[in-house]
Amino acid sequence: MTDPQPSVVQVTAERTYDVVIGSHLLGELPRLLGTGVRKVLIVHTEALEASATAVREDLLAEGYEALLAVIPDAEGAKSVDVVAFCWQILGQSDFTRSDAIVSIGGGATTDVAGFVAATWLRGITVVHIPTTLLAMVDAAVGGKTGINTAEGKNLVGAFHSPGGVLCDLAALETLPRWDFVAGLAEIIKTGFIADPAILDLVEANAAALQAWPAADEHLWSVVRELVERSVAVKARVVSEDLKEASLREILNYGHTLAHAIEQVERYSWRHGAAVAVGMVFAAELARLAGRLDDEVVDRHRSILTSVGLPVTYRGDRWEQLLAVMRRDKKSRGDLLRFVVLEDLAKPARLEGPDPTLLAAAYAEISADAPTSRAVAL
Ligand SMILES: NC(=O)c1ccc[n+]([C@@H]2O[C@H](COP(=O)([O-])OP(=O)(O)OC[C@H]3O[C@@H](n4cnc5c(N)ncnc54)[C@H](O)[C@@H]3O)[C@@H](O)[C@H]2O)c1
Numbered sequence: 480m481t482d483p484q485p486s487v488v489q490v491t492a493e494r495t496y497d498v499v500i501g502s503h504l505l506g507e508l509p510r511l512l513g514t515g516v517r518k519v520l521i522v523h524t525e526a527l528e529a530s531a532t533a534v535r536e537d538l539l540a541e542g543y544e545a546l547l548a549v550i551p552d553a554e555g556a557k558s559v560d561v562v563a564f565c566w567q568i569l570g571q572s573d574f575t576r577s578d579a580i581v582s583i584g585g586g587a588t589t590d591v592a593g594f595v596a597a598t599w600l601r602g603i604t605v606v607h608i609p610t611t612l613l614a615m616v617d618a619a620v621g622g623k624t625g626i627n628t629a630e631g632k633n634l635v636g637a638f639h640s641p642g643g644v645l646c647d648l649a650a651l652e653t654l655p656r657w658d659f660v661a662g663l664a665e666i667i668k669t670g671f672i673a674d675p676a677i678l679d680l681v682e683a684n685a686a687a688l689q690a691w692p693a694a695d696e697h698l699w700s701v702v703r704e705l706v707e708r709s710v711a712v713k714a715r716v717v718s719e720d721l722k723e724a725s726l727r728e729i730l731n732y733g734h735t736l737a738h739a740i741e742q743v744e745r746y747s748w749r750h751g752a753a754v755a756v757g758m759v760f761a762a763e764l765a766r767l768a769g770r771l772d773d774e775v776v777d778r779h780r781s782i783l784t785s786v787g788l789p790v791t792y793r794g795d796r797w798e799q800l801l802a803v804m805r806r807d808k809k810s811r812g813d814l815l816r817f818v819v820l821e822d823l824a825k826p827a828r829l830e831g832p833d834p835t836l837l838a839a840a841y842a843e844i845s846a847d848a849p850t851s852r853a854v855a856l
């Protein structure tokens with residue numbers, strides 16, 4: 480990958496911060512940390528040890544005190560025990576309100592590190608360095624932080640905007656193919672809810688995207704454009720509605736069923752794979768409610784399949800999924816609420832759908848045999 484000039488997307492939510500997109504961006508970190516920071520806790524998983532060590536050395540050279548906190552991989556990190564572990568390090572190292580956290584990793588790492596930052600001394604600075612496609616385009620941007628409980632996904636969390644986000648595309652060179660493909664699900668989501676040019680770009684490059692890592696410069700430029708477009712949408716939405724009073728719910732397209740699948744599968748599915756199935760379910764729901772044309776529903780299946788994402792789920796799990804979906808954060812009392820589409824880039828809400836409609840939509844995505852969580856592997 481060549482090293483073109485970084486681009487910057489600004490978010491204004493609680494404060495104004497930069498999402499910097501480019502490669503080899505470590506030099507930007509002190510600026511994003513802001514003035515007055517002396518100590519930095521770098522939160523990462525074992526898989527990102529080399530990057531975390533490089534960041535630590537850079538920070539030490541800049542005169543910071545820098546410590547490492549190694550947390551479990553993937554969803555295993557999003558627990559209260561891991562949060563308590565980080566709080567203990569911060570406490571024992573005398574972190575004050577002028578100190579900061581840096582997260583390096585995928586969305587699970589940025590979610591938990593963001594939550595630690597939101598809660599330590601009621602809120603300290605956090606800068607995210609996302610290293611998966613999904614975290615670059617979604618998780619690290621927008622200030623939604625959270626952990627899981629035994630009862631469900633992301634049930635505990637806080638809105639806490641970062642001081643900045645460094646999307647270093649070079650990190651994607653080592654990202655396994657399946658994790659890259661999982662990230663495409665949130666990009667495709669963004670295409671459906673707000674920016675259909677994203678769908679055209681994915682469709683035109685589907686085979687090469689599915690065959691990650693990138694074989695040529697052209698694909699890098701496609702990936703960069705997909706990241707820039709997705710971040711621009713997320714920045715616009717969260718700048719208008721940080722705390723999800725209304726507009727921000729559109730970013731939850733496909734997530735009502737997706738989170739239930741993740742929980743039922745005990746988090747053995749990647750989030751992006753579950754979101755892919757959840758979007759087809761939401762599209763079927765809208766079609767059966769007479770609000771979405773067949774053509775757009777078909778496009779969900781064709782684009783997701785073209786990059787190797789799943790579009791079905793096992794038919795024998797409906798009752799279990801329905802029970803979990805009732806705890807979705809968009810629910811109000813007994814009322815289930817879904818983000819649906821009325822057309823491309825025309826999101827709407829479907830509130831309290833009839834149980835027979837829900838079951839009929841589920842029948843449209845049901846498979847007899849258990850769906851593979853990783854169609855693209
Ligand atoms: N807060 C938000 O707005 C938001 C948005 C979307 C998703 N999320 C959350 O993000 C999480 C999913 O994020 P994810 O898909 O990044 O998964 P993840 O964080 O579990 O990372 C996936 C895997 O990739 C590995 N990895 C990360 N970077 C790598 C690299 N550069 N090279 C090699 N391996 C690498 C990790 O070790 C892990 O095994 C879910 O918990 C989801 O709920 C949050």
Ligand SMILES: O=C(O)C(=O)C[C@@H](O)[C@H](O)[C@H](O)COP(=O)(O)O
Binds near residue numbers: 623633723734808
């Ligand atoms: O940023 C948001 O808002 C989103 O909903 C983005 C989602 O992709 C993300 O998975 C988010 O964590 C889901 O939030 P939740 O409130 O449904 O837990």
Ligand SMILES: [Zn+2]
Binds near residue numbers: 617734754
């Ligand atoms: Zn998501």
